[in-house]
Amino acid sequence: xxxSPALRTALAYHQAWTNHDLDTAMTHIADDIVCDAPAxxxxxxxxxxxxxxxxxxxxxxATLIAAFGDxxxxxxxxxxxxxxxxxAPAAECVTVRNGLITYSRxxxxxxxxxxxxxxxxxxxxx
Amino acid sequence: xxxSPALRTALAYHQAWTNHDLDTAMTHIADDIVCDAPAxxxxxxxxxxxxxxxxxxxxxxATLIAAFGDxxxxxxxxxxxxxxxxxAPAAECVTVRNGLITYSRxxxxxxxxxxxxxxxxxxxxx
Numbered sequence: 001x002x003x004s005p006a007l008r009t010a011l012a013y014h015q016a017w018t019n020h021d022l023d024t025a026m027t028h029i030a031d032d033i034v035c036d037a038p039a040x041x042x043x044x045x046x047x048x049x050x051x052x053x054x055x056x057x058x059x060x061x062a063t064l065i066a067a068f069g070d071x072x073x074x075x076x077x078x079x080x081x082x083x084x085x086x087x088a089p090a091a092e093c094v095t096v097r098n099g100l101i102t103y104s105r106x107x108x109x110x111x112x113x114x115x116x117x118x119x120x121x122x123x124x125x126x
Numbered sequence: 127x128x129x130s131p132a133l134r135t136a137l138a139y140h141q142a143w144t145n146h147d148l149d150t151a152m153t154h155i156a157d158d159i160v161c162d163a164p165a166x167x168x169x170x171x172x173x174x175x176x177x178x179x180x181x182x183x184x185x186x187x188a189t190l191i192a193a194f195g196d197x198x199x200x201x202x203x204x205x206x207x208x209x210x211x212x213x214a215p216a217a218e219c220v221t222v223r224n225g226l227i228t229y230s231r232x233x234x235x236x237x238x239x240x241x242x243x244x245x246x247x248x249x250x251x252x
Contacts, residue, residue: 036215038235065231066201066219068194075192075201077219077231089162091217091233093192093203105191105203107217109164111236 007069018062084116133195210242
């Protein structure tokens, strides 16, 4: 499907976690991954798993919008439907070395997730 | 630089507005553009200009992170430095028809902008 080795890795990772298979997804993540996410920098695969795990748990559906790559960089754009947010698009721009994602720039809007969390909190503690 | 006609248009648009030349940027935007932005759908070039203009006014610097495209789709990922927010990365996934951007999926995190606005408001009205 693609001649970009970075994109092959990014898509394999993406297809795994969006199918709720975080174990397989993590086989594409370098131990020393650095991820610049909206809330700040995440360093190391254990922290990265801690970042992705809660979202995989609430993910209902994901739709790939676009995917491009070259030798060492790939960008994937997708929409997600999760328990709290009906549509939350995201983009990941990743660097791939030796078949593993070593760096990720992760872009999405935190606002609807924060709003859902606040609404849930108000429900529990009115 | 690129064999993708969609990416040539997306980059010309990007270079114009990041150089504070919104007039030139708008020459690459279709009159009937549809843009799905974090706060909702924007329809038509006038509304799109109203969306971009205030950000162009406060933009201090932009750095392209990645740019890819094919015949009719392009994705650009970049970081921005603006008056209220030191680093606000964004991704735009655009559809290009006849040399004009007809659809844009615009992804960024609103949270730091809302926080800066709230802080400024608190300063004015303590």
